[in-house]
Amino acid sequence: MRNILAIALAAMPFAVAAPATAQVAPAAPVVAAPQLTARIEEVLTILKGGGDYDATFAPPFRAQVPREKFAAVTKQLTQAAGAPQRIASVRAVSPYAAVVTIACERAVATLQIAIDATAPYQVSGLLLSGVSAAEASVGAVDAALAALPGTTGFLLARLDDGGPKSIVARNADRAFAIGSEFKLVILATLVRDVAAGKRRWEDRVTLDGSERPAGGWARAAKGTQVSLRDLAAKMISVSDNSATDILLETVGRSQVEAMMPVVGIAAPARSRPFLTTAEVFKLKAVSALADRYLAQTEAGRRAMLAGEIARMPLSAVPSTLFADGKPVRIGELEWFFSPSDVARTLDWIRRASASGPAADVRAILAINPALPPATASRWTYAGYKGGSEPGVMAMSWLLQAKDGRWYAVSGSWNDSAKGVDEMRFASLMQRAVELAVP
Structure with a gap:
């Protein structure tokens, strides 16, 4: 699962020096050479x-x-x-x-x-x-999304005490393949544990040396230790798949599955068993294995995950799995949430992180807001998670306006016939966030 908006041509750090004292006169405007x-x-x-x-x-x-x-x-x-x-x-x-x-x-x-x-x-x-x-209203953005090939869904909602209240919605309750947005439920499970005192962000996980999907800990040596905070930050900000699978194993598949209805996933059964990224890659790589897996009951699928799928080495997944840009069984082997599901999940995280140690999750969600600086600056807070693979794209934000009110923006696009235009979708979703400022 890829992180969207990684469209960087080359990284360019900007450094801004802090003033020496509070009495320093305002700096003169910077002039381009x-x-x-x-x-x-x-x-x-x-x-x-x-x-x-x-x-x-x-x-x-x-x-x-x-x-x-x-x-x-x-x-x-x-x-x-x-x-x-x-x-x-x-x-x-x-x-x-x-x-x-x-x-x-x-x-x-x-x-x-x-x-x-x-x-x-x-x-x-x-x-x-x-x-x-360039669309002039959120409604016009949604109309442009509706005109894209395949199927799209969109939701702009205000987050009140009673839950998300729809402002603009279309196909908002339809479940889509969402790529890496599934990681929000893992994050919510961790937030619940931190809020309850069961875990601390500083707790460290000792790795067993197993090969994992791409990411910072894909081939980490046995005995390597990493904090829950670092894993969560990488899982959200750069969609690190190795961090994701480590966290899912740490908090427990059964706990994440139990968390789905808690955060507001309307049809959790469709995403059970809750797969790791490694399991999805293995299943998509071997068609016969996927056929047998999909033919099983939920219990049979769990047995396959614990048996032959667990034993299958990741090296058996070809590096060219998604190279041709064609969708691979996105209607069967994925995580399936609606825009409303994602908005409810973001709202649950918002409420659970209002105070105490769980509040640190807001900084994690805000590491990569996936917005142009001018748009992000119009909000007091912008937290983000998205996801994509060929034929799949999803983008969702948790936003706080300068008047203190909270909002969620969530959109999904699935096309089983061909890859989606990620930049076009991103431009529309970013425009929706810009126009949603109250």
Whole structure:
């Protein structure tokens, strides 16, 4: 399961120095160096299909992002937003770094750019941090989602004491394959344990050396220790699959399954047994194994998971499993929640984390808000989780407005025939969050 909005061309850290004392006068506005301004115009030209790639980008950047890879992302951007047209705004972070918005035919793209501070002042970092669609209302966003191929669902809800109250909804109670959004239920189970004093964020898990799916602990040595906080942070912020499976094993499959109705999953049976990412990959990789698994009762499936599926090495899953971009049994082998289910889960986490040690989960959800900075700044709080695989995309936010009220935005898109346009979906969902500000 992949984390969406990992559309970065290259990482670009921004450092902001704190003032020395409270009495320091307000800093003068940061002004972009002329070399930065020139490079921004060159990047726009390259996005339009012209320019000199090698002259604009520094060698270390080109080593990470060859011209072909850049062209592929440019094509994806153009498909989602239309042709890039002009620089809409530049906000300098330093003389040699800025946040740039580019007006495209159907959307606005946000880029973070940095150049070397010495000649020849080439671009050393570039991050596509968001694409905001041009729709003028949340209803128009939902209409655009409805027009996508396959099936979509959407919900904007206000979170009151009595639970989510729908503001805009379509197919909100329909269950979709949701990719990595299933990890919210694991997180909720951990939050419940922390709130009850059964676990602490600082508790450490000792790994047994087992091979795990991709992530920071995929091949961690036996005896490696990692805190629950680190596992949860990586599971949510970068959708680390190794962290996910470790946490699921730690809190217990049965406990996570019992948690589904508690957080408000309307049809929990469809996601039982609650699979690890490794189990899903194994089943999707071997068609005959999947056929036998799906033919079983729930008890029979649990027996297979504990037996032959557990014994099957992860190395038997080909690295090319999703390489062709085609959906693989997304209607059968997945986790199935509706937008309303996800909103209720986020609301449960919100209420459970209002105070005490469980409150730390809010910082975890906010590590990667998956929003352009300008949109995120319009909310007091933005927590996020999404998920995707070929044919599947889901994005959901827990949001607090500046007046203190809470909201949830959740959307899902399934297409069993072909891969979905992730950037287009992301641009629409981000626009919904922008427009939902009360």
